[in-house]
Amino acid sequence: MSQVTSASPDQFVHRSRRGAELFLLILALGVGAGAYAAVGLGIQGEVPPDMIGYTGWLAVLMIAAHVAIRMTAQYADPILLPVVAALNGLGLAVIHRLDLANNSNFARQQLIWMTLGVVLFIVTITLLRDHRVLQRYTYTSGLLAIGLLLLPMMPIIGNEVRGARIWINVAGFSFQPGEIAKLLLVITFAGYLVLHRDALALAGRRLLFVDLPRGRDLGPILGMWLVSLGILVFQRDLGSSLMFFGMFLVLLYVATERPGWLVVGGALFVAGAFLGYQAFSHVRNRFDIWLSPFDYVDRTPGSGQLVESMFGMAWGGLIGRGFGEGQPWRIPFAESDFIMGAIGEELGLTGVMAVILLFAIIVERGLRTALVCRDGFGKLVATGLATIVALQVFVVVGGVTTLIPLTGLTTPFLSYGGSSLVANWVLVGLLLRISDQARRPLPGVEEPYGTYDSGADEATQVVKVVKP
Amino acid sequence: MNKPIRTVGVFCMLLFIALLAQSTNLQFFRSGELNDRPENRRVQEARFSAERGSILAGDTEIALSVPVDDRYLYQRQYPVAAPYAHMTGWFYFGGASGLERSQNRVLSGDDPSLFVNQLSDLLANRNPAGSNVGLTIDPDVQQVAYDQLAAQGDDVQGAVVALEPSTGRILASVSLPTFDPNQLALRDVNQVQENYQALYDDEANPLTNRAVATTLPPGSTFKLVTAAAYLEDHPDVDANTQVPGGSSYQLPGTRTSIANGGRSCGETTVSLTQAMEQSCNTTFLQLAVEEGQEGMTEVADAFGFNADPAEDYPGTAASAYPDNASDDLLAKSGIGQQDVRATPLQMAMVAATIANDGVLMEPYLIDRVTSPDGETITRHEPEERAEVVSSRTAGILQELMVNTVEQGTARQARIDGVEVGGKTGTAENCDGCRPYAWFVSYGERDGQQVAVAVMLQNVSPNVSISGGGLGGPIAKAVMEQALGVGE
Numbered sequence: 001m002s003q004v005t006s007a008s009p010d011q012f013v014h015r016s017r018r019g020a021e022l023f024l025l026i027l028a029l030g031v032g033a034g035a036y037a038a039v040g041l042g043i044q045g046e047v048p049p050d051m052i053g054y055t056g057w058l059a060v061l062m063i064a065a066h067v068a069i070r071m072t073a074q075y076a077d078p079i080l081l082p083v084v085a086a087l088n089g090l091g092l093a094v095i096h097r098l099d100l101a102n103n104s105n106f107a108r109q110q111l112i113w114m115t116l117g118v119v120l121f122i123v124t125i126t127l128l129r130d131h132r133v134l135q136r137y138t139y140t141s142g143l144l145a146i147g148l149l150l151l152p153m154m155p156i157i158g159n160e161v162r163g164a165r166i167w168i169n170v171a172g173f174s175f176q177p178g179e180i181a182k183l184l185l186v187i188t189f190a191g192y193l194v195l196h197r198d199a200l201a202l203a204g205r206r207l208l209f210v211d212l213p214r215g216r217d218l219g220p221i222l223g224m225w226l227v228s229l230g231i232l233v234f235q236r237d238l239g240s241s242l243m244f245f246g247m248f249l250v251l252l253y254v255a256t257e258r259p260g261w262l263v264v265g266g267a268l269f270v271a272g273a274f275l276g277y278q279a280f281s282h283v284r285n286r287f288d289i290w291l292s293p294f295d296y297v298d299r300t301p302g303s304g305q306l307v308e309s310m311f312g313m314a315w316g317g318l319i320g321r322g323f324g325e326g327q328p329w330r331i332p333f334a335e336s337d338f339i340m341g342a343i344g345e346e347l348g349l350t351g352v353m354a355v356i357l358l359f360a361i362i363v364e365r366g367l368r369t370a371l372v373c374r375d376g377f378g379k380l381v382a383t384g385l386a387t388i389v390a391l392q393v394f395v396v397v398g399g400v401t402t403l404i405p406l407t408g409l410t411t412p413f414l415s416y417g418g419s420s421l422v423a424n425w426v427l428v429g430l431l432l433r434i435s436d437q438a439r440r441p442l443p444g445v446e447e448p449y450g451t452y453d454s455g456a457d458e459a460t461q462v463v464k465v466v467k468p
Numbered sequence: 469m470n471k472p473i474r475t476v477g478v479f480c481m482l483l484f485i486a487l488l489a490q491s492t493n494l495q496f497f498r499s500g501e502l503n504d505r506p507e508n509r510r511v512q513e514a515r516f517s518a519e520r521g522s523i524l525a526g527d528t529e530i531a532l533s534v535p536v537d538d539r540y541l542y543q544r545q546y547p548v549a550a551p552y553a554h555m556t557g558w559f560y561f562g563g564a565s566g567l568e569r570s571q572n573r574v575l576s577g578d579d580p581s582l583f584v585n586q587l588s589d590l591l592a593n594r595n596p597a598g599s600n601v602g603l604t605i606d607p608d609v610q611q612v613a614y615d616q617l618a619a620q621g622d623d624v625q626g627a628v629v630a631l632e633p634s635t636g637r638i639l640a641s642v643s644l645p646t647f648d649p650n651q652l653a654l655r656d657v658n659q660v661q662e663n664y665q666a667l668y669d670d671e672a673n674p675l676t677n678r679a680v681a682t683t684l685p686p687g688s689t690f691k692l693v694t695a696a697a698y699l700e701d702h703p704d705v706d707a708n709t710q711v712p713g714g715s716s717y718q719l720p721g722t723r724t725s726i727a728n729g730g731r732s733c734g735e736t737t738v739s740l741t742q743a744m745e746q747s748c749n750t751t752f753l754q755l756a757v758e759e760g761q762e763g764m765t766e767v768a769d770a771f772g773f774n775a776d777p778a779e780d781y782p783g784t785a786a787s788a789y790p791d792n793a794s795d796d797l798l799a800k801s802g803i804g805q806q807d808v809r810a811t812p813l814q815m816a817m818v819a820a821t822i823a824n825d826g827v828l829m830e831p832y833l834i835d836r837v838t839s840p841d842g843e844t845i846t847r848h849e850p851e852e853r854a855e856v857v858s859s860r861t862a863g864i865l866q867e868l869m870v871n872t873v874e875q876g877t878a879r880q881a882r883i884d885g886v887e888v889g890g891k892t893g894t895a896e897n898c899d900g901c902r903p904y905a906w907f908v909s910y911g912e913r914d915g916q917q918v919a920v921a922v923m924l925q926n927v928s929p930n931v932s933i934s935g936g937g938l939g940g941p942i943a944k945a946v947m948e949q950a951l952g953v954g955e
């Protein structure tokens with residue numbers, strides 16, 4: 001493949017940086033444990049009695065993940081895991097705080113889900129030694145993704161919660177298959193686009209400085225558009241619909257290097273949004289609420305949740321009320337979609353900005369992985385995963401802060417929700433796997449410490465065999 | 469593929485910047501607006517359970533937060549209640565009215581001007597306390613005004629306003645009937661609603677602040693404004709100059725004639741002094757026509773008509789001097805009839821301007837903001853609102869007003885050893901209605917001045933309404949208290 005970048009003589013050789021990762025992990029543990037202690041102090045007036053056990057368990061999970069990386073992905077990005085651990089720890093503390101107010105027990109379940117997520121994270125990086133293997137499952141994972149997306153529509157197991165039909169109930173557990181499907185779709189799109197990118201990149205008609213694609217190449221994008229509309233229509237899930245289509249569009253653009261696709265995709269998005277607005281009352285309702293949230297406070301479906309969250313964030317102001325001093329329990333379901341409202345109220349704008357920046361770091365590390373990755377498939381997968389995180393955060397936080405109409409998605413790593421948490425841990429595992437491949441010194445490069453002298457050149461490059 | 473990946477990176481960065489900007493917007497720039505929304509229960513609860521600052525008249529606390537032992541920690545109390553109810557308003561769960569509302573940010577400690585205090589509270593780990601609002605009201609003058617007005621009977625509807633002419637300080641502002649704000653600041657929201665509804669349904673409108681919000685035809689007291697307009701345009705005229713008079717005057721373009729109620733106003737002319745002293749309708753009807761619409765409007769506006777006075781006093785209404793469609797209406801506006809409307813505060817401003825040699829000081833109610841430990845944070849400085857008339861004109865008007873008290877219709881306001889000027893007024897809002905009584909005056913003693921306006925909208929049915937007879941003694945008592953007569 002032509003885009004396999006060769007190690008040029010001045011190629012930078014990455015260091016492993018596992019020590020830095022460990023140091024940052026300790027800081028992340030401090031965030032998780034500190035927030036948990038602060039919740040106890042703020043609400044009950046004492047450090048929680050299970051403080052040591054809780055901190056110990058978080059530490060065990062983080063060390064396990066760290067050791068797994070040391071053993072199987074020595075050169076993986078050192079920043080991703082600590083950032084994710086910090087977000088997850090903060091999320092647990094906020095959910096625990098809401099538990100104390102609401103007499104619920106979500107934090108314990110979330111800790112179990114986090115444990116499962118870390119286990120699957122370790123499984124991912126241990127079993128998957130080379131991400132290029134996934135390219136073989138392009139169509140399999142595509143079919144699987146569609147199957148998963150259809151599951152909630154099935155009788156008996158399908159389950160509708162608050163208007164969105166995106167849940168399944170199996171053996172007492174409820175699960176959002178869409179969260180897993182988003183990972184599979186990234187693999188499918190990447191695998192498909194890396195093969196067909198040349199065809200899709202063929203110049204079409206040029207209109208106003210933009211090369212528009214040929215009509216016959218519009219198939220895939222129209223297909224994806226219909227799938228997204230399907231999600232919107234049948235599952236009433238605006239957020240996922242927007243996220244899938246946006247991710248596909250970004251990958252199409254990256255694979256073909258043709259901004260024309262963005263124009264076509266943007267036009268399709270506007271058309272889809274307009275159709276949705278015209279045809280579906282729930283889309284119209286979300287849009288109207290966005291324009292004037294206060295007119296819908298007492299209605300059903302109304303804006304009570306959104307307005308309470310806005311009030312909470314305003315009440316939190318710059319530095320927040322502090323854990324236990326705010327009233328985030330006024331926001332219905334604050335532990336899931338609206339967790340940013342609870343953070344804004346008790347940790348203030350400062351906390352909200354910190355969280356947004358942590359997400360920005362995840363996205364930045366993901367895209368950096370894509371940049372240094374040596375194969376096209378890896379580049380596209382890494383870009384897709386990073387884009388998913390960026391879009392998901394934008395859609396949900398933008399919705400909560402009324403930047404855009406509210407669509408309803410979980411906030412990655414923070415919100416209560418098993419499927420989302422587990423899927424996002426696997427997502428990070430995939431990113432780390434790709435970054436390990438990307439940053440690993442090429443065979444033949446003996447100096448591990450970033451010298452600019454390298455014996456490798458294109459002619460003698462050893463292409464690693466993809467193991468079955 | 470790296471170039472588009474970098475573009476995607478920039479795109480994602482823009483997304484995150486948009487999120488940061490919007491959270492800043494929500495949590496910083498819009499936070500005040502969102503906190504003030506009526507639906508916002510958490511702010512209401514927090515405010516309701518916060519220790520608010522006091523409202524003070526002099527050193528008297530007229531609104532304060534008292535610690536109580538329940539979940540809201542403090543109860544708002546109004547110890548002197550009735551005389552101040554219309555100014556303080558009341559503070560209840562879910563809102564506030566009057567000064568409690570307009571000064572809410574200062575009283576609750578949220579105001580940006582209190583930033584230094586908030587910061588020191590934060591550093592010292594104290595609960596932020598609200599600041600105190602000090603009023604210009606003199607509690608003794610206020611009490612005298614209230615007692616005097618209340619002495620007119622249970623049915624009295626009226627108001628008294630006293631101003632310090634040289635500064636614009638509002639020394640007293642009383643409106644009757646009044647109410648007990650404590651009954652509207654109860655814990656029990658339903659009881660509050662019930663009490664409020666009863667006051668709201670009361671036909672005497674006890675919730676209305678008649679001192680600043682009720683506009684009525686000022687009647688003969690408006691002749692001061694007409695005289696001022698005439699004097700400004702006629703530098704050769706003084707108190708003794710003969711002006712048009714006569715026993716009756718036919719309104720231009722109509723068959724209607726207006727007389728003087730039997731008072732002596734000359735054959736065809738009368739001296740300006742006598743015209744004011746006897747409150748000659750025929751004179752001021754003609755002066756208004758002579759002045760014309762423009763000349764009258766100009767001076768009336770300068771006195772404060774057609775604009776909101778005292779912006780720190782919640783609920784003030786603008787007084788009105790209208791555009792008259794024809795000369796007969798213009799004539800009637802010259803004696804404060806037709807569509808002229810004034811609040812007691814406005815008429816006190818007229819008297820204050822005359823006493824202050826033609827300069828109108830902007831009236832104000834809030835003197836200072838003090839920190840919880842009593843230090844002054846901000847103090848209101850007097851502001852000149854307008855040079856309404858020349859000092860010569862003001863001097864002649866003073867002469868006319870003093871003469872009216874010495875020999876004319878306003879004799880009831882005479883005080884020994886004090887220069888007192890006054891003007892009475894009685895006006896009707898409609899044919900056959902009970903008239904309203906007005907009394908507008910100023911007093912000066914040892915360089916100290918006070919201007920007082922009294923308005924009586926309704927008294928007991930068996931008392932005859934006249935400006936001098938009813939308003940005069942009230943104004944006199946208020947001036948005596950303000951000027952320290954008999955101390």
